[in-house]
Amino acid sequence: MGVLDWFRRDNGKYEQHLRNTARKARQQQDLVNAAGVGLARLRCHKDTWAYLADAVAGERHSHGPGRVFRAPAAQDISNEGNGMIVVPLSGSSLAALLSFCRTSQGVIGNWSPLEQAIGQRTEAAICAALERVEPADGDHSDSAVIVLDDQPAPAKTSV
Secondary structure, three states: OHHHHHHHHHHHHHHHHHHHHHHHHHHHHHHHHHHOOOOOOEEEEEHHHHHHHHHOOOOOOOHHHHHOOOOOOOOHHEEOOOOOEEEEEEEHHHHHHHHHHHOOOOOOOOOOOHHHHHHHHHHHHHHHHHHOOOOOOOOOOOEEEOOOOOOOOOOOOOO
């Protein structure tokens, strides 16, 4: 019996191993894509940004994302009113934010369900924006836009 037979016989662990390997490769590619972004703009509430900036910067252990993360200067953050802001992020800071979001969802660490939810939602928004990003030749002025501003769906009107 070969190794593959052993994995297949072992209650689907081989298939789980393949799924985990594919997920890790996808996550690594997301980090690579984020790091390649020249400028991203995160649109969110100022309180959300305050939490994210403090939390990511606080992860400064030996390999933590806080070692790479650089929050923009206050004057570079645009105020849109109603508490909403637009935060410019470099690719390396975006990758650090994405890495933090994934770390906050892990079993290692003392993350509350609320912190895990914020990390999960922020990760989803970053990954959705990264799906629309492609290498530029230097002539593009657009930036990746990441939106954390879920709104209630409009009420359905009956006819």
